[in-house]
Amino acid sequence: xxxxxxxxxxxxxxxxxxxxxxxxxxxxxxxxxxxxxxxxxxxxxxxxxxxxxxxxxxxxxxxxxxxxxxxxxxxxxxxxxxxxxxxxxxxxxxxxxxxxxxxxxxxxxxxxxxxxxxxxxxxxxxxxxxxxx
Amino acid sequence: xxxxxxxxxxxxxxxxxxxxxxxxxxxxxxxxxxxxxxxxxxxxxxxxxxxxxxxxxxxxxxxxxxxxxxxxxxxxxxxxxxxxxxxxxxxxxxxxxxxxxxxxxxxxxxxxxxxxxxxxxxxxxxxxxxxxxxxxxxxxxxxxxxxxxxxxxxxxxxxxxxxxxxxxxxxxxxxxxxxxxxxxxxxxxxxxxxxxxxxxxxxxxxxxxxxxxxxxxxxxxxxxxxxxxxxxxxxxxxxxxxxxxxxxxxxx
Numbered sequence: 001x002x003x004x005x006x007x008x009x010x011x012x013x014x015x016x017x018x019x020x021x022x023x024x025x026x027x028x029x030x031x032x033x034x035x036x037x038x039x040x041x042x043x044x045x046x047x048x049x050x051x052x053x054x055x056x057x058x059x060x061x062x063x064x065x066x067x068x069x070x071x072x073x074x075x076x077x078x079x080x081x082x083x084x085x086x087x088x089x090x091x092x093x094x095x096x097x098x099x100x101x102x103x104x105x106x107x108x109x110x111x112x113x114x115x116x117x118x119x120x121x122x123x124x125x126x127x128x129x130x131x132x133x
Numbered sequence: 134x135x136x137x138x139x140x141x142x143x144x145x146x147x148x149x150x151x152x153x154x155x156x157x158x159x160x161x162x163x164x165x166x167x168x169x170x171x172x173x174x175x176x177x178x179x180x181x182x183x184x185x186x187x188x189x190x191x192x193x194x195x196x197x198x199x200x201x202x203x204x205x206x207x208x209x210x211x212x213x214x215x216x217x218x219x220x221x222x223x224x225x226x227x228x229x230x231x232x233x234x235x236x237x238x239x240x241x242x243x244x245x246x247x248x249x250x251x252x253x254x255x256x257x258x259x260x261x262x263x264x265x266x267x268x269x270x271x272x273x274x275x276x277x278x279x280x281x282x283x284x285x286x287x288x289x290x291x292x293x294x295x296x297x298x299x300x301x302x303x304x305x306x307x308x309x310x311x312x313x314x315x316x317x318x319x320x321x322x323x324x325x326x327x328x329x330x331x332x333x334x335x336x337x338x339x340x341x342x343x344x345x346x347x348x349x350x351x352x353x354x355x356x357x358x359x360x361x362x363x364x365x366x367x368x369x370x371x372x373x374x375x376x377x378x379x380x381x382x383x384x385x
Contacts, residue, residue, distance in 0.1 A: 020266070041305060045264060 001127060007054075008120045014053050015116065018045045028117035036116075050119070056126050063122055064114065065092040081105040095122040134162030135361040140214040142166040142207070144197050144254060145224030147176035149323035150273060153349030154221055154356045155179060159188035161357055163219065166210040167192045170224070197224045197250030198242075207257040216265060219360045220258050222251045223273040225291075227325060229284040240287045247291035251298060255313075259306060268311035269360045272299050273352070274371055276319045280379050292317075296371045303369030312368040314359050319375025321347040342377030351376075 002010075012026045019036050032038040038046070047058050060066075068075055068089055075085035086105060090098060096113050141158050145151040146167035156179075158165050165183070167190055169176040176192040183190040191213055195206035211217060225247045228239035251272055262268025277285055278292035296315055303313040320326060320337055330337060330346065338344050355374050358364050373379060 039308060041263065041308065048260075048264075 004120060004124060007123050007127075008116070010053055011050070011116060011119050011123065014046065014049045018042055018049050026116055028115065028120065030116050031112050032114045032116070032119075033111040038114075046119075050123065054123055054127065056123070056130065058126075061092075063119070065089075068092070068110070076107055079107050081107060081110070093118075095125050134160075135357060135363070136219070137162035139163045139218040139360070140166070140210075140216065141219035141221065141360065142168060142210055142217055142254070142258075143221040143223055144168045144195075144250060145170075146221075147172040147179055147192075149325060150318065150321060150349045150352045151221070151223040152179055153353035154223060155190060156183065157350070157353035157357050158219070158360065159183045159186075159190055161361070163360075164189040164191075164214045166190075166214060166217075168195050168197070168206060168210075168224070170194070170196050197222075197253055198245040200253045200256070203250075203253040203257050207254070211261075216261060217258050218262075218267060219269045219271070220254055221271045221273065221356060221360075222254050222295075224250050225273065225275075225325075227285070227288050229288065231284050232286045235287065243287035244291050244294075247288070248294045248298070251295055255302060259302070259311070262311045263306055263309040266310040268306070268309075269364075270302070270306075270311065270313040271356055271359050272313070272315040274299070274315040274317045276317050276373060276375050276379050278317060278371075299371060300369040307368055312359075312364065314364070314367060314369065315371040316352060316355050316359070317371050317373045317375070318352050319347055319373070319378040321349060321352060323349060340378065341375070342380060342382055345376060347374065347376055 008028065012023055015021065015026055015036060016023050019038055019042055021036050025036070030036055043064050047063060050056070051058050068081065068085060075082055075088055081089065086098070086102060096118055101109055101113055136158055141163045143151050143155050143158070143165060146155045147169040155165050155167050167176050167180055169192060173194065180190045180192045193206050193210055196202045207217070226243055228243050230239055255270060258268070272295050274295045275292040277289050278296050281289045299313050299315040306313060320341065338346060352374055355372060359367070
């Protein structure tokens with residue numbers, strides 16, 4: 001099993017390639033969209049490169065769940081994620097730290113969840129699962 | 134040489150406009166994959182001609198309407214030449230008929246080849262181009278997308294869709310340094326337009342403000358421009374190359 005630091009540095013290298021950013025700009029807390037300028041097509045590229053780099057399979061919607069962003073009225077109301085939506089988010093992203101988001105669950109803040117650290121933790125969970133299977 | 138060391142793939146590359154594009158690309162220093170469906174002899178003769186002149190071209194068989202055939206073809210091309218920088222979707226067919234008499238087969242064949250072929254090729258190369266942050270996609274459309282003729286509901290629909298597809302894909306790939314443009318040729322001296330030219334004779338040239346039918350080379354020069362660094366800031370455009378045919382002049 002690679003250590004968290006090793007995973008982080010591989011994730012950083014992947015983001016350098018996919019987003020054309022400098023390595024020193026990548027911190028664990030950097031958000032993909034806000035800080036690193038990622039757009040939808042970049043997410044696709046990131047997933048592809050992570051799969052190759054770590055030899056894992058990332059099913060569509062697992063790392064970057066899409067359903068919550070589609071404006072389902074049960075999950076999102078008045079621009080805020082509902083309690084049911086938060087539940088859904090927790091279920092779909094067990095690797096995400098939602099404490100801060102829960103304090104102000106505006107849809108616009110969702111993109112702040114997608115940090116470099118989140119990817120690192122997702123990959124770590126994925127690799128651990130792979131080892132126990 | 135404006136395309137030195139670039140790898141290009143041209144569908145329908147053995148004849149007509151495609152052939153002229155292959156020749157022009159090779160002359161500008163590109164390594165060219167000539168993709169043909171049935172005209173094997175013509176493709177091999179063209180490749181031989183280019184290679185004797187010191188250029189580099191290889192012939193590959195594929196049916197652009199068949200996604201699996203295209204995938205396999207692009208894989209072989211990239212194994213042989215390396216990653217593709219330029220794609221020209223030129224392969225196209227006509228099956229003209231008055232609409233009320235048009236068979237579903239004629240509709241499907243034209244849409245699957247002309248439009249489906251563009252999808253299949255773009256699908257096979259776009260992700261790689263996007264990852265390498267470099268690429269030129271050139272779709273050969275037609276003035277018939279906007280200026281329709283009798284008996285061409287299928288052909289016009291396929292070309293109109295190519296123009297819209299060109300703009301939509303251009304937006305998706307722009308950030309990644311891949312440009313997507315189309316060329317809309319007018320009347321060009323090819324086998325495809327031979328029937329109309331034979332029927333109408335000299336009258337056609339009179340409808341064209343430049344008073345001449347276009348040559349495949351007229352189109353090929355524009356394709357070189359769109360494939361080269363000169364057009365780096367152009368994307369999602371349909372360039373009409375028709376000697377003024379569609380300007381709509383009705384009197385001298």
